[in-house]
Amino acid sequence: MRPIKTLLFILSVFALLAGSMLITPGEGVKIGEFTFHMPTFSEMLMLDDVEYADVSGIINQQFEIDSLVDFSLDTIAGDTVLEVIHRADYDSLIQSVLHIEMNDSGRQNLAKFFFHLKNDSLTRIMHYGDSQIEGDRITSFVRNKLQMRFGGTGVGLRPALQPYDYVFSAVQENTGDWKRYPIYGKVDSMVEHSNYGVMGAFSRYAPLASDTLPFTDSVLYEAEMYVAKSNISYKKTREYENMRLFYGHSKRPVAIQVIARGDTVLEDTLLPDLDYGVVECELPDSTSSVSVRFKGYDSPDIYGIELASDKGVIVDNIALRGSSGTIFTRADYLHSLKMYNDLHPSLFILQFGGNVIPYITDNKAIERYGRWFASQINRIKQLCPEAAILVIGPSDMSTKEKDKFVTYQHLPKVVETLKKVTLASGCGYWDMYQAMGGYNSMPSWVNAQPELARPDYVHFSPKGARLVANMFYNALILEYNNYLEADREEKAEEKKQNTEASSKESSPLKKGDS
Known part of the structure; x- marks a missing residue:
């Protein structure tokens, strides 16, 4: 081939590629499940480099708030030099804490929980979330910190059949043909009711039977559920004092x-034809494993088993993989009310939003999800009016665009919408997206050494989960410390006013007084 023809061929190929680059949309052309992309001119010239968030400052600024001494007095009141230094460290370090956002109504709402935490012998926190908390990630750290400070043992409420392969805080095994029936996702059409319990799912070891057909005693079922301490869990979670089923x-x-x-x-009989029942017993000292055996011609729907103490703090990890957090209005109200009345939660932590991010396509879908989520908060407030509610928004999540990982387009808007409806509902909001660095921060967590997030660019690694949990715990305890300080100041002012009033009443009349 002559040189001129070779040159013309090369130029025609370049012209064809340039034309394709011009007419191909930036978002690509979707062909079935495959999206065809062409590089842009800026990408060809290396001018379109994605900038990832610098999270080194966030990571380096982490500290344990409980390791600081919280003093509300000054040297005039007799503090030592060492105490003043601790106070200065505290005031300096808490500036790096990402605060819980709330209005006056939200602050009063959270104060109800702090009152219970300060004054009650037993306080329960129910941590609901999606796959970001499954395996007791995030929850276990918060639980341990609270139990170390306020007392309490055990893992709290657990499903009868563990749906996840790995759970940090306990080992669980089942014998028999167990199956779990969730209220979200692909709901089993054989379930003829909406009595799922407060964990969004029930489990059973015998097949479902229709309420409209005669039941026959054809098979005697035997099954067992075994829960034991995990040797890698926090020490407080390995002690079980009470059991409730x-x-x-x-x-x-x-x-x-x-x-x-x-x-x-315990040997007892679970009664038939009840929509809701509870069986409980005390456990011997130093119990770290429990076996529950069942025998009968049917299986009950088991809504959960609780292994905990009768004092201190109980924190439940209720992980709902694939859920958007809209389970509360789907469950039967009166049935849920009975179980919540027995559990008596003082705080709900709702950590959702991540599962809707990949499927959000426009602002209308975001607004619709915001309304759905607001309805969940309202349902919880109806069920447990004395409980406080905190919402933890979704983390940063990355999707692959060509050869780069970038934040999902609509994620920031979903975060803002969740924050808006949470504050409007009089609840607190902790912005996990902002806490980890905001836009395009997930790749920095994935590539950190050691890694803080998994290569799926969605979930935290164990170390990353502990870091995020510590950030949230610091924010929560900071508000608790503020609550204690305000309470002390209020009582001091009240005492001062009472003293002044008493002094006026007891002072003798001066000459000329009448």
């Missing part, structure tokens, strides 16, 4: 046997 909807009586430390500590 929440159940219902069995068509026949079921014998139950609870075994702890090798001894039978």
